[in-house]
Amino acid sequence: SYELTQPLSVSVALGQTARITCGGDNIASKNVHWYQQEPGQAPVVVIYRDNNRPSGIPERFSGSNSRNTATLTISRTQAGDEADYYCQVWDSTTSNWVFGGGTKLTVL
């Protein structure tokens, strides 16, 4: 089955750029979605289909997808961006959705 690998944690200084990676075999051939989850809340999609922002998501959030790594980039990071972030893809081989293990973003 398809697997997605994320770092357990990423730290970033306030106002700097955070990059959260999501590794998978030839992930560039798939559409990657990214979710933000704050404690006690349901996840919220922040990027869909690699690099598209839903309405209401700040332009500071962007995504890219190349070869074996997809990346969520958060520019000008704010304290309110502290959360867990998950990547997700559709595995057409098994007709299953797959989530990465999640990354905890800490803003210093």
Next chain:
Amino acid sequence: QVQLVQSGAEVKKPGSSVKVSCKASGGALTKYTLSWVRQAPGQGLEWMGRIIPILNTSNYAQKFQDRVTISADKSTSTAYMELSSLRYEDTAVYYCAKDQSAFDIWGQGTLVTVSS
């Protein structure tokens, strides 16, 4: 705008079953695919399966294939997830989510606690 409202928290004994509901308001359930995702305490998101109500077809993650049933009542715009043979490790928050490419709308979550 569609909203998904889930049933309340449950406490179940090992070996029993739980059925969680997810009602779609503001739009017919038949328009969407609906997925179920769970999250154990302190853990990540785990996809369980989904249903396409208009086709009345479901597919499941292999891990849950033998224990989960996802169904839908189109007349009430309500989807259901039933998990059987509950184990302590099934203690988790269970979410339904509208599955339209990405999961753009989520229910509020239902805590299921498995305890003797």
